[in-house]
Amino acid sequence: AQSVSQHNHHVILSEAASLELGCNYSYGGTVNLFWYVQYPGQHLQLLLKYFSGDPLVKGIKGFEAEFIKSKFSFNLRKPSVQWSDTAEYFCAVLSGGSYIPTFGRGTSLIVHP
Amino acid sequence: SQTIHQWPATLVQPVGSPLSLECTVEGTSNPNLYWYRQAAGRGLQLLFYSVGIGQISSEVPQNLSASRPQDRQFILSSKKLLLSDSGFYLCAWSVGRQVSGNTIYFGEGSWLTVV
Numbered sequence: 001a002q003s004v005s006q007h008n009h010h011v012i013l014s015e016a017a018s019l020e021l022g023c024n025y026s027y028g029g030t031v032n033l034f035w036y037v038q039y040p041g042q043h044l045q046l047l048l049k050y051f052s053g054d055p056l057v058k059g060i061k062g063f064e065a066e067f068i069k070s071k072f073s074f075n076l077r078k079p080s081v082q083w084s085d086t087a088e089y090f091c092a093v094l095s096g097g098s099y100i101p102t103f104g105r106g107t108s109l110i111v112h113p
Numbered sequence: 114s115q116t117i118h119q120w121p122a123t124l125v126q127p128v129g130s131p132l133s134l135e136c137t138v139e140g141t142s143n144p145n146l147y148w149y150r151q152a153a154g155r156g157l158q159l160l161f162y163s164v165g166i167g168q169i170s171s172e173v174p175q176n177l178s179a180s181r182p183q184d185r186q187f188i189l190s191s192k193k194l195l196l197s198d199s200g201f202y203l204c205a206w207s208v209g210r211q212v213s214g215n216t217i218y219f220g221e222g223s224w225l226t227v228v
Contacts, residue, residue, distance in 0.1 A: 034216065043203060044157075044219040090157065092217075099145050099164075099207060099215050105156035 002027040002095050006104035013081055014112050021076040021107050023091030030096030033074040035065055038088040038106075047089070050074065061085070083113045115140035119204045119220035126227055132177075132191040134223050136204030139185065143209040146187040147217065148179055151201040163187060164209065199227045 003026040013019060025031065035047040048059025055067040065076045074091060088108050092101040119136045126132060138144050148160040159172045161179035169179050176195060180188045187204055204220040 032215070036219075043222045046216065046218065049216060094215060100147075100159065100162060101217055103157045 002093055002098075002102040004091055004093050004102050004104040006089075006091055006107050008107045009105070010108045010110075012110045012112065015083055016080050017111075019076070019078040019081045019085070019109070021089055021091075021109070023074045023076065023104060025072050025074070025093040025102070027093070027095045028072065032094040032101075033065070033067055034092040034094070034101065035059065035063070035074075035076050036090040036092060038090065040087065044090065047076070081109075081111045083111050085109060086111045115206070115218070117204060117206055117218060117220040119223055121223060122221065123224045124226070126194050126225065128196055128227055129193045132189070132194050132198070132225070134189040134202055134204075134225075136187045136189075136220055137185055138187075138206045141185070141206070141208065143184060144206040145209050145215075146181060146185075147205040147207075148187065148189050149203040149205060149219075151203060151222075152199075157203070161189070194227045196227050199225055201225075 005024045007022040033050040036044040037047045038044045047063055048057050048065055050057045050067045058064045063078050065074055067074050086109060088106045090106045091104040094101040116139045146163045150158045150160055161169055161171055163169050163181045166181050166184055177191050202223045202225060205217045207215045207217045
């Protein structure tokens with residue numbers, strides 16, 4: 001069965017710092033990859049997704065993620081975070097042929113102004 | 114465009130009372146529908162999913178049930194709530210009959226507090 005690991009459970013940064021959140025998955029076949037963001041008290045919103053093509057994916061609000069197949073990774077990055085990026089971030093993986101994604105446990109990001 | 118609506122947004126219920134959370138999707142046909150629960154610090158737990166009317170798959174045995182009486186309607190129910198049922202419940206949908214490049218979109222969630 002597919003598993004998804006988000007190594008950083010809590011991240012605290014100051015504004016303008018760079019961000020990288022790790023995401024690794026276990027299944028080695030065809031995968032679709034997602035990052036979702038959940039702002040305090042709100043639902044999950046899609047941040048970006050990778051299906052095929054360029055492994056460097058750009059999403060909303062200046063976020064990007066890179067799919068490295070050899071490392072089974074899909075890390076999320078942002079060069080300069082803002083206070084408004086304070087949220088919970090979830091990585092999700094959809095294995096080929098499935099319509100049920102596997103979610104990581106989430107990373108809580110706090111950005112101090 | 115497609116939209117998903119979920120209600121009620123907030124619910125406080127006594128132990129042993131029934132529960133009904135409703136979710137509807139607009140702008141698409143025959144979607145895959147999902148119910149997730151999110152407890153603090155425990156990530157997302159898939160409770161039920163459905164690929165069509167009357168077709169419900171349960172991922173976690175518990176005192177909750179789900180029904181899909183119409184194509185774009187998904188209901189989460191309980192006959193008797195437990196304290197442990199408290200949490201944030203999220204309905205979600207994805208395009209039906211599409212197994213490649215399928216994206217899940219979430220509703221706004223329902224906060225349930227069992228007292």
